[in-house]
Amino acid sequence: MVIFPNAKINIGLFVTEKRSDGFHNLETVFYPIDLRDILEITEVKGEQGRCVFTSTGILIDCPPEKNLVSKAYAILAAEYDLPSVDVHLHKIIPYGAGLGGGSSDAAFMLVGLNQLFSLGLNEEQLMGYAARVGSDCPFFVLNHPVFAFGKGELMETIDLSLKDYHMVLVKPNRGVSTPEAYRGITPRAASFDLRELGKLPVEQWTGVIVNDFEDSVVPKVPEIEEIKNKLRDLGAIYVSMTGSGSAVYGLFHHPVEAEKAFPEYFVWQSE
Ligand SMILES: C[C@@](CO)(OP(=O)(O)O)[C@H](O)COP(=O)(O)OP(=O)(O)OC[C@H]1O[C@@H](n2ccc(N)nc2=O)[C@H](O)[C@@H]1O
Numbered sequence: 001m002v003i004f005p006n007a008k009i010n011i012g013l014f015v016t017e018k019r020s021d022g023f024h025n026l027e028t029v030f031y032p033i034d035l036r037d038i039l040e041i042t043e044v045k046g047e048q049g050r051c052v053f054t055s056t057g058i059l060i061d062c063p064p065e066k067n068l069v070s071k072a073y074a075i076l077a078a079e080y081d082l083p084s085v086d087v088h089l090h091k092i093i094p095y096g097a098g099l100g101g102g103s104s105d106a107a108f109m110l111v112g113l114n115q116l117f118s119l120g121l122n123e124e125q126l127m128g129y130a131a132r133v134g135s136d137c138p139f140f141v142l143n144h145p146v147f148a149f150g151k152g153e154l155m156e157t158i159d160l161s162l163k164d165y166h167m168v169l170v171k172p173n174r175g176v177s178t179p180e181a182y183r184g185i186t187p188r189a190a191s192f193d194l195r196e197l198g199k200l201p202v203e204q205w206t207g208v209i210v211n212d213f214e215d216s217v218v219p220k221v222p223e224i225e226e227i228k229n230k231l232r233d234l235g236a237i238y239v240s241m242t243g244s245g246s247a248v249y250g251l252f253h254h255p256v257e258a259e260k261a262f263p264e265y266f267v268w269q270s271e
Pocket residue numbers: 010022023024025026028097098099100103133134135136137150151152178179182242243244245
């Protein structure tokens with residue numbers, strides 16, 4: 001089985017409260033984008049409970065057994081008699097980026113195993129297992145635009161489409177780890193109800209739809225501000241960092257020559 005886990009961007013991100021469990025409550029919109037990894041799951045016949053993980057592409061900075069794909073397998077294998085599998089990930093989505101790539105790989109692994117071995121899990125059950133992998137993992141089970149709150153695991157579907165816009169995504173060479181980014185945050189109340197995002201024209205998002213991580217992350221990765229400025233110079237009508245960074249996206253009315261503008265960085269553009 002070959003599947004293609006996709007990335008997400010955050011549109012607006014308010015970190016509203018530090019919780020007693022050490023996590024933070026947030027309010028954000030998760031929006032799926034068509035930047036994808038490649039994940040191949042192969043059953044090893046006659047064996048049970050073992051997942052051998054290999055990867056190519058971007059080198060992931062953690063051992064195979066710590067990979068979120070292995071974690072997803074282990075969570076299901078603890079409750080179901082799963083045949084052993086060989087899993088190969090071709091990593092294309094940058095990490096330390098705020099694009100949720102690892103969470104997506106894990107969510108697709110859960111969904112893939114459910115299908116491959118006919119486990120009969122419904123969406124709600126899959127989201128429950130995904131929540132044990134990470135806070136933004138359940139989103140990738142749904143994979144349509146949502147308003148997310150709580151730790152990011154609670155979601156309401158929203159009506160929002162960016163298909164009329166061209167998106168350019170740029171990731172500076174330096175990444176940002178999620179726990180480190182949360183450490184720099186001072187929680188504050190949300191200044192806009194992101195459930196209503198679809199009603200606000202993109203042309204009016206600047207200054208209203210903000211990402212609370214930017215204040216603490218940008219001083220550590222000054223390239224983010226340079227990229228935002230360059231995207232604006234290229235004609236972007238809205239620019240923002242996604243998640244805890246360090247990737248930045250811009251929305252345009254027309255396609256632009258982004259690879260030429262950012263030869264030193266990872267660049268992806270929507271079709
Ligand atoms: C910041 C966000 C915004 O969408 O995304 P990314 O930038 O990572 O993509 C998410 O909150 C990231 O979710 P995720 O990457 O799944 O985080 P987890 O693995 O659950 O948690 C990693 C660490 O981040 C902190 N954390 C995470 C989520 C949350 N709501 N509050 C937190 O304080 C905790 O320190 C936790 O130990």
